[in-house]
Amino acid sequence: MRILAKVDTKSEFVIKGVQLEGVEKVGHIDAVLDELVRLGVNEFILSDTMASLYMRNSLISVIGRHTKDFRYPICAGGGIQSVSDATDLIKAGADRISINTYAIEDQSIIKSLTRSLGISCVVSQIDVRKIDNEFRLFTHAGRELSEYNLKSWLDFLNKNYVGEIIVTSIDRDGTSRGIDWDLINFMERESPLPYIYSGGLADLAELKSVEELKKMSGIAAMKIFIDSLQD
Amino acid sequence: MKKICILNLGYSNIKSVRGAFEEIDIETAVIEKIDSAEINAPLVLPGVGAFGSAMNRLTFDNTSYYLHEAFKKGHPILGICLGMQVMFEGSEEDSKIDGLSFLPGHIRNLNQSIEKFSPPSNIGYSRLNACKTEGLGQYEKFIGEHFYFMHSFGLVDDELATDQKLYINFNDQEVLAMFHHQNLVGIQFHPERSGKPGVELLSSIVKEFNL
Numbered sequence: 001m002r003i004l005a006k007v008d009t010k011s012e013f014v015i016k017g018v019q020l021e022g023v024e025k026v027g028h029i030d031a032v033l034d035e036l037v038r039l040g041v042n043e044f045i046l047s048d049t050m051a052s053l054y055m056r057n058s059l060i061s062v063i064g065r066h067t068k069d070f071r072y073p074i075c076a077g078g079g080i081q082s083v084s085d086a087t088d089l090i091k092a093g094a095d096r097i098s099i100n101t102y103a104i105e106d107q108s109i110i111k112s113l114t115r116s117l118g119i120s121c122v123v124s125q126i127d128v129r130k131i132d133n134e135f136r137l138f139t140h141a142g143r144e145l146s147e148y149n150l151k152s153w154l155d156f157l158n159k160n161y162v163g164e165i166i167v168t169s170i171d172r173d174g175t176s177r178g179i180d181w182d183l184i185n186f187m188e189r190e191s192p193l194p195y196i197y198s199g200g201l202a203d204l205a206e207l208k209s210v211e212e213l214k215k216m217s218g219i220a221a222m223k224i225f226i227d228s229l230q231d
Numbered sequence: 232m233k234k235i236c237i238l239n240l241g242y243s244n245i246k247s248v249r250g251a252f253e254e255i256d257i258e259t260a261v262i263e264k265i266d267s268a269e270i271n272a273p274l275v276l277p278g279v280g281a282f283g284s285a286m287n288r289l290t291f292d293n294t295s296y297y298l299h300e301a302f303k304k305g306h307p308i309l310g311i312c313l314g315m316q317v318m319f320e321g322s323e324e325d326s327k328i329d330g331l332s333f334l335p336g337h338i339r340n341l342n343q344s345i346e347k348f349s350p351p352s353n354i355g356y357s358r359l360n361a362c363k364t365e366g367l368g369q370y371e372k373f374i375g376e377h378f379y380f381m382h383s384f385g386l387v388d389d390e391l392a393t394d395q396k397l398y399i400n401f402n403d404q405e406v407l408a409m410f411h412h413q414n415l416v417g418i419q420f421h422p423e424r425s426g427k428p429g430v431e432l433l434s435s436i437v438k439e440f441n442l
Contacts, residue, residue: 002355042356042426043379068250073379073424090279093246095381095424096354118281118324120352120383163352163383194350214348217355 001207002218004043005036005225006166006198008141009078010050011058016222018174020127020142023049026226029062035229037072044074045098045166045196045220047125049141051079052101060092067093075123075166082109083116090117098123098166101139104146104153110160120163124193126153128183129170135186142170151190158192164217165195172200174223179206188215196220233437234258234272238265238294240285240314244423248277248311251423255434264292268300273440278313282338282384283325285313295331302333305414307440312382315409315417324384333415334391338384341402349402352383357399357420359408366394369435370411373397376428378408378420385419411439 008015010023014032017023026032036044051057057079067074076089077098086097097117103110103124113122127138128150135150148156157165167187169180177200187195194217197210201221210216235252237245239261249259252275260272278285289295302308310318319330322338330338342351356377364371374397386407389396395411399419409418409432416436422429 064246067246068253070247071251071254071424071426071429073381073421093244095244095247095279095421116281116284117279118383120354120381121279161351163354163381164350194354217350 001210001216002043003041003207004045004196004218004220005041006045006047006168006220006222007032007036008047008049008222009059009062010048012062015049016174016226019170020168020173030066033066033070036225039225039228041225042072043218044072046074046076046094047098047141048078052140055079055081057085057089059094060088063089063094064092077123077125081106083112086113086117090121096121096123096163098125100125100127104137104139104148107156107160110162114160114162119161122162123164123166124157124162125166125168126150127168127170130182135183138170142173150186154190154192162193165191165193166220167195167197169197169199173198175200176202176223176227178202179210179219184210184213184216188213191215234260235275236270236272237261237275237277239263240276240278241280241288244277244279244311244421247423248275251430251433254430255437257437265294265297265301266292268297268304268306270301270306273307273309274298274301276308276310276314276317278311278315278317280313281324282313282316282322282330283328285317286325286328286330289317289331298331299333302331302414307414307416309416309418309436311418311423312421315419316384316386318415318417319386322384334412336386336389336391339387341383341385341387341404341406343402343404353380353385353399353401353406355380356425357401357408359397359399361397363394367397368395369439370395370397370409373428373432373435378422378425378429378432380408380420382419411436416440
């Protein structure tokens, strides 16, 4: 199974929390990216977790600084509200962009993005938590509950194709407790599109258990890499 | 130092393409248009975005005309991703707009299956294979190597009259991954984002072009 590093940032620092909360600084983005490449990571998802709050994405300068010497694909996101926000990231050197909060607030934006950038360049990033036995979507880096449940969002994406979905299990995020099979089974059943799963990966051996899944296109992780950096 | 010219096709991966060439000591210059068939360095057409918008950009100031002249004269041209696709006659992405038509073939939507789940885009690393190894030259060593792809359209059932062709399998189809035909090299994937093998591939292309 394809494995990606899911790197969340706050200004120039990589952060990691548990269940998207109580975040701690892992290190400066430049140093962390270098270390991840050294570990053999060859695909990256970068998200500015404060962008939807501050209305600006600090990854533009980070990616701009790196892209020339960086030989691996980057999907970048955080606070994208328009095609022009997305193209700022692409021009800086991102290969794809991901959108969460504002796609949920304004449903027309996904269509505008795929029309200008092509379907393969756009990722729908969703943060999911089970509430009253129902998977619900959160926005603003897991801080706010949206009105969508997972099924209704997947139905929306079925009419508004993107290249991939990145789905994070908020409950498992940063816990190393193992991946969320409840959520994965739901995605396998209902998703119209390939999805990258994120949240709770215990160890690399767990990747074997997802090998036969039809719709999962990858697993994104960070905690597992941080642990090996600190060893 | 050897030099190449990168033609700006709009939303583009220009920075990373430049970086990858510089890693193998090739100097790069970015040009906005072509206004003469006398181009002083091999050309690179990078590309991200949609077929129609790239072609509109190439035709509105006659750049496509001079590209054609350069192609006929045997000027080396490398197309990456969308830059490869525009070398053909057209694409299902924007069926009303003609491609440069340097080569026969139509770019197809790779998501054909309605019966079973098939992803609309091929995203991630895919392994290259070949129908036969004879004649591949410098490119033979890339069979079995993984490169980064990010596309929803591609060429299936190609009619290219060259032995220098490599493929990937996607949605049960053999999709053209790269070719070298006369003075044209086309790459569907992103060598500039495929780690070390990507840089090695660019280096092989430079050698085949005898730069």
